[in-house]
Amino acid sequence: MATPAGQRSWHASPAVWPVLGIVSLVLLNALFDKLLPGGPGLFGPGAFLRLSMRDGVPAGALVDILNYGGAIAILALGMTPVIATRGVDLSVGSVMALAGAVAASLVVADVPSIAALATALAVGAACGLCNGVLVSFGGVQPFVVTLVLMVAGRGVAQLVTGSQITTFHDPLLEFVGLGRPAWLPLPMPFILATAMLGATVLALRRTALGLFTEAVGSNPEAAALVGVRSRLLVAAAYVFCGLCAALAGLIAMANIKGADPFNAGRNAELAAIFAVVVGGTSLAGGRMCLLGAFAGAFLLQALTTTMYARNIGADVAPLPQALAILAVCIVGSPPVAAMLGRRRKRTP
Amino acid sequence: MTPAERLNHPAASPPLVDVRGVVMDYPGVRALDRVSFDLARGEIHALMGENGAGKSTLVKILAGRQRPTAGTIRLGGTEIRPASTRHAEAHGVSTVFQEIDLVPTLSVADNICLGREPTRLGLVRRPRLRARAAAALRRLGIAIDLDRTVEELPTAIQQLVAISRALDCDARVLVLDEPTSSLDASETGTLFEALRRLREQGLGIVFVTHFIEQVYAIADRITVLRNGARVGCWTTAALSREALVSAMTGRRLEAVHRGPAAAPEREPIGAPAAHAPPALAARDLGRRRSIHPVSLHVSCGEALGLAGLLGSGRTELARLLFGADAPDTGRVEVEGRPLPVGSVRAAIAAGVAMTPEDRKSQGLLLDFSVRENIVLALQSRRGPLHPLPRAEQDRLAAHYIEALAIAAPGPDTPVGQLSGGNQQKVLLARWLAVQPVVLILDEPTRGIDVGARAEIERLILDLRARGMAIVLISSELDEIVRLCDRALVLRDRTAAGALAGEALDESAVLAMVAAAPASASIANRTVDEDAG
Numbered sequence: 001m002a003t004p005a006g007q008r009s010w011h012a013s014p015a016v017w018p019v020l021g022i023v024s025l026v027l028l029n030a031l032f033d034k035l036l037p038g039g040p041g042l043f044g045p046g047a048f049l050r051l052s053m054r055d056g057v058p059a060g061a062l063v064d065i066l067n068y069g070g071a072i073a074i075l076a077l078g079m080t081p082v083i084a085t086r087g088v089d090l091s092v093g094s095v096m097a098l099a100g101a102v103a104a105s106l107v108v109a110d111v112p113s114i115a116a117l118a119t120a121l122a123v124g125a126a127c128g129l130c131n132g133v134l135v136s137f138g139g140v141q142p143f144v145v146t147l148v149l150m151v152a153g154r155g156v157a158q159l160v161t162g163s164q165i166t167t168f169h170d171p172l173l174e175f176v177g178l179g180r181p182a183w184l185p186l187p188m189p190f191i192l193a194t195a196m197l198g199a200t201v202l203a204l205r206r207t208a209l210g211l212f213t214e215a216v217g218s219n220p221e222a223a224a225l226v227g228v229r230s231r232l233l234v235a236a237a238y239v240f241c242g243l244c245a246a247l248a249g250l251i252a253m254a255n256i257k258g259a260d261p262f263n264a265g266r267n268a269e270l271a272a273i274f275a276v277v278v279g280g281t282s283l284a285g286g287r288m289c290l291l292g293a294f295a296g297a298f299l300l301q302a303l304t305t306t307m308y309a310r311n312i313g314a315d316v317a318p319l320p321q322a323l324a325i326l327a328v329c330i331v332g333s334p335p336v337a338a339m340l341g342r343r344r345k346r347t348p
Numbered sequence: 349m350t351p352a353e354r355l356n357h358p359a360a361s362p363p364l365v366d367v368r369g370v371v372m373d374y375p376g377v378r379a380l381d382r383v384s385f386d387l388a389r390g391e392i393h394a395l396m397g398e399n400g401a402g403k404s405t406l407v408k409i410l411a412g413r414q415r416p417t418a419g420t421i422r423l424g425g426t427e428i429r430p431a432s433t434r435h436a437e438a439h440g441v442s443t444v445f446q447e448i449d450l451v452p453t454l455s456v457a458d459n460i461c462l463g464r465e466p467t468r469l470g471l472v473r474r475p476r477l478r479a480r481a482a483a484a485l486r487r488l489g490i491a492i493d494l495d496r497t498v499e500e501l502p503t504a505i506q507q508l509v510a511i512s513r514a515l516d517c518d519a520r521v522l523v524l525d526e527p528t529s530s531l532d533a534s535e536t537g538t539l540f541e542a543l544r545r546l547r548e549q550g551l552g553i554v555f556v557t558h559f560i561e562q563v564y565a566i567a568d569r570i571t572v573l574r575n576g577a578r579v580g581c582w583t584t585a586a587l588s589r590e591a592l593v594s595a596m597t598g599r600r601l602e603a604v605h606r607g608p609a610a611a612p613e614r615e616p617i618g619a620p621a622a623h624a625p626p627a628l629a630a631r632d633l634g635r636r637r638s639i640h641p642v643s644l645h646v647s648c649g650e651a652l653g654l655a656g657l658l659g660s661g662r663t664e665l666a667r668l669l670f671g672a673d674a675p676d677t678g679r680v681e682v683e684g685r686p687l688p689v690g691s692v693r694a695a696i697a698a699g700v701a702m703t704p705e706d707r708k709s710q711g712l713l714l715d716f717s718v719r720e721n722i723v724l725a726l727q728s729r730r731g732p733l734h735p736l737p738r739a740e741q742d743r744l745a746a747h748y749i750e751a752l753a754i755a756a757p758g759p760d761t762p763v764g765q766l767s768g769g770n771q772q773k774v775l776l777a778r779w780l781a782v783q784p785v786v787l788i789l790d791e792p793t794r795g796i797d798v799g800a801r802a803e804i805e806r807l808i809l810d811l812r813a814r815g816m817a818i819v820l821i822s823s824e825l826d827e828i829v830r831l832c833d834r835a836l837v838l839r840d841r842t843a844a845g846a847l848a849g850e851a852l853d854e855s856a857v858l859a860m861v862a863a864a865p866a867s868a869s870i871a872n873r874t875v876d877e878d879a880g
Contacts, residue, residue, distance in 0.1 A: 208732040211720060218713045225672060225704060225711070226725045226778070227693040286715060 014280015015292035018299040021278075021328050022065075025302045029061070029309060048309050057180040061309050063187060069301030070189025071096075071248040075268055076275035076293040077193075077200050078244025081210075081237040083276050084217045086285030087135060087142035089241045092272055094153025095127045096249030096265030101157040103173060103250055104166040104259035113172040121246045127153065128242020132235030150269065157261035167258035177254025189251045196244065197294050204290065213237060217285030271300055278328050299328070362425035364389045364552040365410070365441070365521055370419030372405050372576075379405040381577045382419070387521065387552040392543060394567035394584070395556045398596055398658060398823060401573040403556050407525050410554065411443035412436030423521070434463075442514030443523040448506050450513070452499035457481035459498050460513045484512040487549065488542040504535030508542060515546075522546065523554040528562060529659060532637050540566050558659035559840050560589060560862065574598050593862035596657070597825065625684030627817030628700065628786040630669060632678035638664040640842035641677050646786065651808070651818040653828035655857050656838035662821045663705050665838065666790050669819065670702040671695040683785065696729055699785030703775045703792060705821070707768075711775045714764030718756050719745035721763050721774050726781045748777035753803060769800025776807065787811065788819040793827065805831060825854045837861060 029048035033039045040047040051060045075092050082089045099120040106116035127149060134145045179188035204210030215223040216230045223230055245265075252264045277283060278299060279292025303324050307317040330336060365387040372380035380402045387393050397403050408414040410421070412430030420427050423439055430436035433443065450459045460481040466473045481494055490508055498506055507527055514522055524543075528536045543553060543566060555567055563570060563584065570587055572579040572595040579595045587595075626645035634641030639661040646652040654662045667673045669680055674690025681687065682698040695702075704710035712721055723741050730736065736744070745759035752773040756766055763774055772792055779787060789808065793801040808831050812818050822828050828835050834848040837860040844860050 206735065208727045208730075208735045211724070211727065212732055214716070215713055215724065218715060219709070221710045222704075222713060225670075225692060225702065227696045227728045229693070286713075 013292070014289045015295050017280070017328060017331060018275075018278050018292060018295035021299045021324075022295065022302050025299070025306055025324075026062070029306055032310065048306075057185045061305050064308075065298060065301050065305050066190035067187035068189070068305070069298040070187065070191075070193040071251040072268070072271050072275060072300055073193040073294050073297035074189075074196050074244050074248045074251070075272035076279070076297045077196050077290060078241035079272040079276050080200075080279070080281055080288050080290055080293045081204065081213050082142070082241045083273070083281050083283060084213050084285055084288035085234045085237050086217050086220075087234065087237070088146065088273065088283070089128075089131060089238060089245075090143065090146040090269045091127065091131060091149035091153055092241065092245035092248070093265035093268035094150050094157065095124050095242055095245035096252055096268055097157040097259075097261045098127065098153045098160070099124045099246035099249035100253030100259040100264050101160040101166065101261050104168050104253060105160050107168045107170045107173055108166055113170045116170075116173070117176070117250065120250055121243060124242045124244075124246020124249070125239050126242070127245075128239040129235070131242065132238030135238060136231040136234035154261060157259075157264075161259055161261050163261070165258050165260045165262075169257070173250070174254050174257055177251045178257075189255075192247065192251065193294070193297075196247070197290065201290055209233070210288070214287055218287070271297070274325060275300055278325070300325075362422065363387060364391075364424060365554075366420075366422040366425075367406075367410075368420045368422070370406070370409060370421070371417045372402075372409065372414065373417040379576050380409075380416070383573065383576070383578045385571055385578070385581075387554060389520075389552055390547050390550045391568045392547055392553045392555055392566055394563040394570045395554055395573065396558075396560075396563065396570060396592070396596055397573035397579075401596070402576040403573055404525065405576075406573070407443060407445075407523055407554070407556060410436065410441055410521075410523050411445075412441075437514075437517045437519070440518055440520035441523065442517060442519035442521070444507070444510045444514050444525065444527060446526040446529060448503075448510050450498045450506060450510055453497055455495050455497055456485075456492055456501075456509055457494040459509055460484050460516050462513070464517065480516060481512070484516040485509075487515055487546065488512055489545050490538075490542065502535065504531045504538055507531065507535075507539060511542065519551065521552045521554070523556075525556045526558070527555070528557060528559060536562065558657055560592065560657070561840055563592075564589070572596055589862035590859060593657075593858050597858065625681070627683060628669065628819070629681045629684075630678060631681075633665070633668050633675050633680065634677040635664065635668055635673060635675050638673065638841070639668070639838075642836070642838075642843045643678075644836055646817040646819055648785070648817050649812060649815045650834070651812045651820055651832040653832035653835035653852075654819060654821045654838060655825060655828045655835045656844070656861060658823060659841075660838040660861075661841035662838055663790055664841070666702060666705075666788050666819065666821055669695075670700055670788055672702070696725065696782065699783075700788065701725070701779035701782060701784035701786065702788040703772075703779060703790060705790040705794070707771055707775050712763050712771055715762050717760045718749065718754065718763055718766070718774055719759040722748055722777045722781060725778045729782055744781055748773075748780065752777055752807065767797070767800070769796035769804070772796055772800070772804060776804070780811075784816065786817045786819065788821075790821045791823065792820070793822065793824065825857050828852075828857065829854055839863070 026048065030042055033047045033049070034042050043050050048061045051058050051062065053059070079089060079092065102123050103116045103120035106119060107113055131145050131149060134140045135142045175188060177189060180186065181188070181191065184191060204213065212223070212228045213233055215228055216233055220230060248268070249265060253259045275296035276293045278296035279294070280289040281287065281293060303321050307321065312320065363386040367383065367385040369382045369384060370380055371378070371382055383402065383406060385406065395403050395406065405414070409416050412432050412435050415429070415431065422428070423441065428439045430439060430441065436443070451462065454462065457478050461477045466476040466480065478494055485492060488508055488511060492501070492505060492509070498509060501509065511522065527539060531539060547553060557563060567584050569581060569583050570592065571581040572592065574596060626647045629645040631643050632641040633643070642665055644652065654665060656662050664673070668675045671687060671690050671692045671694060679686050679689070682700060685698065687698055688694045708714065713724070719741055722745050723736055726744070727736055742759065748754065749756060749759060754770050754773045754777070756770060763771055766774065776792070792804055805827065808818060808820065820828065820832055829852055832852070834846060835852055835857060836846050837844045837857055839861055844863060847856050847860070
């Protein structure tokens with residue numbers, strides 16, 4: 001398979017850094033559990049590594065990471081091709097809120113739930129199309145275009161729900177976030193994210209779309225001179241990003257059984273950009289790593305879950321989180337990477 | 349042209365600028381080797397030379413952007429050592445670089461005084477600023493609204509604003525680096541009028557350009573550089589065009605060669621062969637501000653050279669042929685079928701390929717592997733939904749690495765790590781993989797070592813022998829003569845003539861490059877919008 005990750009040896013893939021980050025966070029938590037006086041021990045009640053069965057499905061901190069990281073991972077997968085084309089999509093959080101608002105309002109209005117889901121996804125794709133057309137055919141800067149939708153999208157979401165939280169009871173809509181399939185007792189958001197990863201890798205790496213996307217971001221002039229349809233590709237990247245944002249919005253909505261146009265997806269764009277960058281895709285465009293963005297999203301969630309597990313208050317939590325993010329970025333930065341690369345070469 | 353005819357500058361009064369024995373060493377390269385140059389008051393002195401001659405290095409030294417390794421610069425007899433652009437300006441030496449460095453969103457007045465605004469207690473004194481800007485514009489004899497933003501002005505006027513900005517700091521010496529490269533004929537005329545006015549005011553002007561006719565229209569003296577060394581300095585009247593071109597290119601040219609045998613054959617290059625349509629044909633292909641309408645044709649198994657100095661319109665013509673730019677006039681036909689205007693995809697689909705002049709910025713994806721760079725064009729032609737299987741990609745990469753002797757550690761090595769010659773081969777491999785009918789090569793041997801150059805030349809001959817139609821752009825005249833059946837000579841963005849067979853030799857090409865145009869208005873031999 002023509003994945004860049006496949007061509008490189010494992011330690012050269014940028015996905016290795018977020019994965020190492022997750023592993024070391026989990027180990028750190030286990031260490032705390034074991035060594036702290038009065039701690040639960042490695043697998044005692046309340047321990048980070050403990051897996052318990054709740055309502056017949058596994059639960060625990062590790063499952064939480066998979067559960068709550070799913071939506072961020074889907075956002076990051078959508079954001080990756082956009083960033084690879086030298087763009088950025090700041091509107092994903094608002095599109096999340098909008099998609100949730102649309103689906104919830106339709107279900108409350110007795111529209112069949114499957115139609116509500118489909119409409120919400122279509123709204124997300126349409127938002128992406130607006131962004132994409134303005135960026136690629138209009139030549140407007142991605143930052144500006146998506147900033148406009150970031151502001152406007154949330155406003156429209158509030159308009160849709162009448163500026164209130166719309167709650168609903170609908171088995172299918174709830175299943176998107178809270179479901180645990182009988183044949184695979186894992187959180188539905190994680191299953192959806194993994195399916196999206198598989199689909200995205202197939203779509204980008206089993207065709208030449210990924211190569212062309214990277215070519216446009218790496219050297220737009222060269223891509224144009226070999227006849228790559230740059231504009232179409234760039235627009236498509238934003239459409240895909242909008243679609244992913246809508247799916248993430250449906251998960252966020254299902255998790256609380258209601259559409260909250262004020263808080264759904266707040267700061268989600270920053271989380272998604274962080275996941276993509278930690279995963280080894282440069283904001284300057286060019287090479288992208290889908291697996292890295294996927295892992296980066298779960299690293300971010302692992303950090304958040306660690307803060308909860310260690311009982312760090314929400315007011316203090318951002319600081320250690322920021323430090324951890326900084327550490328991952330420094331380890332992955334070109335000078336440090338080059339240093340590590342040299343050392344690796346010297347010791348065969 | 350002979351040493352006796354060189355101008356012996358009398359040392360009665362010190363020249364305005366006197367550059368003596370300037371050496372500029374970069375790591376591994378000597379860009380300037382003991383170059384001397386002088387400029388008198390009220391003189392326009394042209395600085396000429398081909399690519400890599402050292403013109404821009406000398407300009408940078410005069411402007412204070414770079415400090416010479418050795419040598420002295422005297423201004424009115426006293427030695428100066430400009431350490432920055434601002435420092436040089438304080439001495440009265442102002443430079444306008446090729447890329448107009450104005451702030452597009454600011455007004456004319458603000459741009460002229462940018463960075464040296466008259467202030468009182470830290471506040472800008474607007475009336476004083478406007479008065480100064482108006483004074484600078486008056487010296488050039490142009491009237492522009494001081495409050496208009498620069499971006500809404502035509503390029504020529506922007507150029508004049510940039511010059512006004514240079515004059516605002518009491519300039520005694522004005523250095524102009526390629527000021528006319530983006531101007532059309534009438535704009536060039538406007539600029540020249542302003543320059544003549546400045547000359548009358550006693551300013552010394554250094555004029556760097558590629559356009560030979562413009563030099564003859566305005567310059568008093570000409571200094572030619574080649575490969576970092578000074579070839580000579582002549583008064584314009586004493587230097588024939590042929591002598592100037594041979595001084596620039598370093599190739600001897602017999603003046604007698606301008607007989608009827610080598611006279612421009614203007615007619616045949618537009619007429620396709622009778623039986624089969626040519627592989628590539630263009631009729632009256634032109635683009636405003638870029639190139640005058642040109643007609644040409646190339647048949648299968650034939651190589652057509654596009655000769656001419658840098659800036660003569662060679663690259664512009666190649667881009668029109670490939671559809672990378674849309675022409676204003678004319679059309680391109682491949683094997684008799686007209687191509688849609690300005691579409692690279694259509695050109696590629698019809699079998700046209702082009703390796704661009706600047707392989708790094710326009711051709712290669714430097715952080716991508718050799719394999720990915722090689723398959724890119726073929727993959728693009730197949731469309732994204734029909735990916736080349738990995739095994740096929742590997743086969744193509746292995747084939748071309750071997751066939752073109754690309755020296756790379758492996759097919760997965762990033763192309764950026766290869767030498768220039770090997771990068772060029774990767775670029776060639778990319779297009780050979782699509783098996784084109786027509787291959788346009790823009791400076792395929794620039795900046796690569798002798799061995800790789802010989803290999804690429806052999807490859808071009810081989811492709812031609814196998815029936816490919818080749819359009820070759822090269823600054824190396826010997827390359828054109830060795831590799832091409834015919835050559836189209838471009839001069840000042842217009843077709844100067846064609847040479848074929850026995851008539852195609854270096855001196856004939858040189859003669860054509862240097863020939864005075866038939867038109868009387870020699871100052872304005874840049875692209876003329878009405879010419880189409």
